[in-house]
Amino acid sequence: MNDDPYRSARMNEGTDVQSTGLNGVDLGRVWTGVAAEVWRRHPGPVERLAARLLRSPGLARALLTTPSLLLPWLISTVVIFGVGGIINLAGGEPLVWFLAPGIAAVGIAYAYGPGVDPAWELACSMPVSDRLVLLVRAVAVFAVNACLGLLVSAICYLLTAHGTHGGGNAAAVTAAVTFAWLIPMTAVCALTLAVAVAARSATAGALTGVFAWAVTVLGSRVSAGAFTAAVTDSAVYLPYLTIAVCAAAVVGYASRTQRRTQ
Amino acid sequence: MNIELNNVTRSFGKNKAVDGVTLEAGPGVLGLLGPNGAGKTSLLRMLATVLPPSSGGIRLLERDPGSTGARREIRRRLGYLPQNLGYYPAFTVVEFIEYFALLKEVPSARVPKAVAAAVERVDLGTKAKSRLRTLSGGMLRRVGIAQAIVNDPELLLLDEPTAGLDPEQRVGFRALLRSLAETSTVVVSTHLVEDVGAACSEVALMDTGHIVFRGAPAELVARGEGHEVGDAPLERGYSAVLQAARASGKGPVAA
Numbered sequence: 001m002n003d004d005p006y007r008s009a010r011m012n013e014g015t016d017v018q019s020t021g022l023n024g025v026d027l028g029r030v031w032t033g034v035a036a037e038v039w040r041r042h043p044g045p046v047e048r049l050a051a052r053l054l055r056s057p058g059l060a061r062a063l064l065t066t067p068s069l070l071l072p073w074l075i076s077t078v079v080i081f082g083v084g085g086i087i088n089l090a091g092g093e094p095l096v097w098f099l100a101p102g103i104a105a106v107g108i109a110y111a112y113g114p115g116v117d118p119a120w121e122l123a124c125s126m127p128v129s130d131r132l133v134l135l136v137r138a139v140a141v142f143a144v145n146a147c148l149g150l151l152v153s154a155i156c157y158l159l160t161a162h163g164t165h166g167g168g169n170a171a172a173v174t175a176a177v178t179f180a181w182l183i184p185m186t187a188v189c190a191l192t193l194a195v196a197v198a199a200r201s202a203t204a205g206a207l208t209g210v211f212a213w214a215v216t217v218l219g220s221r222v223s224a225g226a227f228t229a230a231v232t233d234s235a236v237y238l239p240y241l242t243i244a245v246c247a248a249a250v251v252g253y254a255s256r257t258q259r260r261t262q
Numbered sequence: 263m264n265i266e267l268n269n270v271t272r273s274f275g276k277n278k279a280v281d282g283v284t285l286e287a288g289p290g291v292l293g294l295l296g297p298n299g300a301g302k303t304s305l306l307r308m309l310a311t312v313l314p315p316s317s318g319g320i321r322l323l324e325r326d327p328g329s330t331g332a333r334r335e336i337r338r339r340l341g342y343l344p345q346n347l348g349y350y351p352a353f354t355v356v357e358f359i360e361y362f363a364l365l366k367e368v369p370s371a372r373v374p375k376a377v378a379a380a381v382e383r384v385d386l387g388t389k390a391k392s393r394l395r396t397l398s399g400g401m402l403r404r405v406g407i408a409q410a411i412v413n414d415p416e417l418l419l420l421d422e423p424t425a426g427l428d429p430e431q432r433v434g435f436r437a438l439l440r441s442l443a444e445t446s447t448v449v450v451s452t453h454l455v456e457d458v459g460a461a462c463s464e465v466a467l468m469d470t471g472h473i474v475f476r477g478a479p480a481e482l483v484a485r486g487e488g489h490e491v492g493d494a495p496l497e498r499g500y501s502a503v504l505q506a507a508r509a510s511g512k513g514p515v516a517a
Contacts (some may be wrong), residue, residue: 118348
């Protein structure tokens with residue numbers, strides 16, 4: 001190849017093939033064209049859809065490399081939700097509402113950042129903003145967990161006696177629990193993300209989120225007499241949303257380029 | 263000028279990793295030499311727009327990286343190989359390079375050819391479909407170089423690029439540097455003075471955050487005449503300049 005210094009260097013040492021073929025055809029150029037076709041990766045439908053929605057093939061590719069959206073992680077998430085659903089169907093607590101915020105928070109903490117994304121340093125030098133990557137990945141992890149949680153929760157609701165027979169306070173509570181955990185989940189995820197970004201540690205973020213959620217649930221048991229008060233008591237929605245907004249502001253401040261210190 | 267630094271400082275707590283560096287560079291290969299902890303990596307990270315300066319002015323490719331739009335434009339024209347290349351073990355060579363081509367916003371239609379050209383330039387064609395976890399350290403370094411050059415950068419920043427390369431690969435790499443430098447500014451941070459002698463048109467020597475020497479490799483060699491520390495002429499020049507800088511209390515020895 002005429003423009004391949006590695007080969008040129010070896011040619012100088014008399015160990016390489018000629019790069020110009022018969023009739024002066026530039027075989028290097030021909031081979032690069034062939035290799036481009038042979039090695040070309042064909043994006044799957046999800047990536048194509050994401051690229052269209054995000055209007056950026058790079059961002060779509062970055063989204064699909066999210067550590068906490070890779071298959072092993074997703075399988076673990078489905079298994080945990082499934083076990084929660086089975087316990088619920090067996091007559092236990094509707095566990096999905098308790099599990100979903102914690103699972104989503106851990107997933108978001110491990111979506112992006114130093115120590116989590118192997119190529120984070122390199123990604124920070126890319127025109128596709130690392131802040132945008134963080135945002136897209138966090139939203140995607142949240143959406144996937146919310147969909148899984150809602151699916152399992154809705155199935156449990158439909159299959160339990162409360163769901164099928166309806167009526168009464170128990171049915172109202174079940175209906176509330178089926179969807180109401182989305183608000184605390186938003187707050188817990190935002191808090192987790194804020195701590196992970198500010199402390200530059202996914203583990204610190206995940207531990208904080210899970211601990212805060214556990215304290216909230218136990219606290220509601222003590223103060224209101226029921227674990228489910230953490231999601232069914234409408235008085236706590238405003239504090240949840242306030243936490244979510246404040247945490248989002250912290251993420252915005254802590255993720256700006258000028259803040260990097262290491 | 264593709265690089266314009268004006269009294270740039272970068273501090274980490276009380277430690278000044280880069281201390282009042284003023285530097286200009288156009289097309290060519292600038293070798294960045296210096297002992298461990300001299301500030302080379304911090305300087306490269308600032309040039310890569312990964313790290314903002316604590317004070318001083320930076321202009322890259324005639325733009326101010328402090329503004330969001332300009333920074334994005336600089337990054338499109340930038341190639342960067344960090345000291346520690348993080349990679350996704352399950353990616354193939356081609357997938358990894360393609361990933362960064364997409365993140366660098368190379369137009370989608372041009373990506374396959376740009377990736378193939380980058381793979382061939384670092385002589386990894388036979389490993390194009392191999393997973394990164396199966397590659398040797400030297401091959402991974404070449405993958406890192408390939409991702410850095412996939413967008414035909416106008417400013418190429420390489421931190422210890424020859425670490426892990428065998429002698430034949432280093433010869434090829436130097437030739438690659440020279441060809442890239444015909445149109446681009448290439449900054450290479452290295453401990454290997456023979457790389458500097460063979461590939462660099464200019465050398466900057468750093469110590470304790472300062473640039474203590476700036477000139478052609480031949481000038482650095484001249485500094486070492488009569489100096490006894492070092493096995494090769496460039497090593498003697500390197501040692502002589504460092505010794506002189508430390509004796510005089512860190513100020514620039516030559517410019």
